[in-house]
Amino acid sequence: MPAALNSYSALAAASLLATLALASPTPVERDAITKVAIRQATSSTAISNSNQLAAAIGSFSADFQSLSAAVTVGEAIFTQIIPAPGPTGMAQAQAELQEITSANPGDIFKSGYEILLNGLAGGDYAQIANAYLLESNTMNVNTRQPATPIYPKASPNDAPYSLTEQQLRQVIYIPPGFTYGRIPPVLFLPGTAAVAGQNFGPNYGKLFAQNKIADPVYVNLPGENLADIQVAAEYVAYAVNYISGISGGKNVSTISWSAGSLDGQWALKYWPSTRNKTSNKIGISPDYHGTIEAQLLCPGVVTPGCTPAIAQQNYNSTFIRTLRNNGGDSAYVPTTNVYSIFDEIVEPQQDPNASGALNDARKVGVSNVEVQAVCTALLPGGEFYNSHEGVLYNALGYALAVDAIQHGGPGQLSRVNATYQCAQFATPGLSLADIFATEALIPIAAFDILAFEPKVASEPPIMPYAQGDTPK
Known part of the structure; x- marks a missing residue:
């Protein structure tokens, strides 16, 4: 945002x-x-x-x-x-x-x-158009049934869904070449004011498909992920169980940008069934602590820029405090987070107080990587180009994501050639057209925010199943 x-x-x-x-x-x-x-x-x-x-x-x-x-x-x-x-x-x-x-x-x-x-x-152009016109589809028909039922609950401990199974399933775009487990599946979770196809098609989606790193699946949240994040998490929880269920029980990985990481973390916390079906959680420019910048759009009154998801991302909002309380500030699965000090959207985003970092109380393995701490701000991989959206084409971030998927996570700096990656201006394999399309996420987000209705003055109430975690 x-x-x-x-x-x-x-x-x-x-x-x-x-x-x-x-x-x-x-x-x-x-x-x-x-x-x-x-x-x-x-x-x-x-x-x-x-x-x-x-x-x-x-x-x-x-x-x-x-x-x-x-x-x-x-x-x-x-x-x-x-x-x-x-x-x-x-x-x-x-x-x-x-x-x-x-x-x-x-x-x-x-x-x-x-x-x-x-x-x-x-x-x-054709590949990018495909990302926007096909991979961003929110009304998909997925008739394949999971091996075992996952609705209304995949586990007795899961939170209840407020949506129908049809609603939950239709946002999942499965590309025609999907291998149903022969290649590790990866779910792309979009950021605020984006859909997964436009968010990841010109960068990770393109590279993963070309290099057979993982099988892309796009979770295109209604309302461009500007509505209640708690509801967005329902789509994520269902998608994890569904894609695993139609892929021979193979685990999935998730790659999220910005608030997509909050969607995923909320899903892991309140739908425990997703944890043993997720190999890796990879966050690009995540904001697990929200951002102080959200106050500009959501100052406590209805404004043209305040949507439910943006209000929830206010630093230390009730939603953020509920998520982080009782262990939600720590990873539930092997997790790799990559972020930049030049993030123009999420602040603070500098170690040791970066909003994009998670703790590791459960000892599942966490890599919190500030790109400037590795590349410095003088090398291409750490320069100011590496902004909120710029981390999506950062070579070091991509190398860590690939390392996590290939080794079961989290991504380890010791296993990637950081010297080589930091010398890259963008991930090898991406073109100027890909960078244009990735950078376009920000102005498109501005339009989507203005177009979204209804605008709000405050964040949505915490769902009943999570109210026990809301600090008093």
Whole structure:
């Protein structure tokens, strides 16, 4: 979730372009998108230096040397994909584009705008479009039944579900090549204001599938994971049991970004059946202690930026205190957490008080890795590019995730070539187009937050099954 929304209308305009460009296209729309893609001609080459990476998240293209060029691309999308707005609407859109493109080149939302117009093109365009249009599906039909029933409870000790089994199952997107246990399955859990396909398709999902590291499964939470995290955890708990149940009883791993790690930790705490079916829990930029930045969006009154999940992520919220109480601040399964001091969303995120760290009271094995503690802030693997979303393409983080999956977790620095990984500007195998798509998570999240209803003034009440853990 963004640290601040200084201009709601500007962010909405920028993010709307992404939403339009990524909607399921008709043949006419597809032609329009293709024209824009060809015009932009984004490179799909590997990232080998800081200038290339800066192009992905900073002032990127000659197209943005003037407002007219930016508006030309914006108008191409507006006029060829949806009916053109009236003169007043277009004038307003142009004014908002001017505001974005005249911002500081390092501003995250200007970067996001450039990503939206430049990123989804080039050699990886089809793969990225697949991540957004197919792997992000929230209405799936999964007819295969688990070997043993897992609903209404897989274990007598599990918390009750408030959702039907159909609701729980339909958010699980299983790619056509899924091997049902021949390759270790991994569940991708999205962050706040994201769905799993767009979150992981252009990074971990692509690499795992290509390299046969693990079998990706995307858990696409309704409402872009902006609703009650307690309900999101129900989807996660069910998905763990379901995928294991249709994969010959093989254990699964979970990889989560941001608040997806809270979804997973809540599921492990209150659905104990998931623990002996989970080999690894891997958190990228997690916020197990919430973030002080959430106060900006949820100050205690209804605001355009306050959704239930964001209110729950206030540092030391009732939800966070309930989760962490009675052992929830420690891992339940082998866990690998990777985070950065340059996280613009989660604070604090610096050792020894990083929100992304977990304790290991159960002695299951935990690796808490601040990338700058390994790479320093001077090497590519630790530079400021490694932001909240940037850790998704951090080479050291990816190497630790692979190590955890291949060795049963947690990821160990002693087993990876940290010197090599820290020298990488991005995980080998990812292209500029992949980085664009990953960076686009932030401006798209801004739009999703503004669009989500209903807005709230405070967090949802704690579910009855967890109220015994709420500190008095």
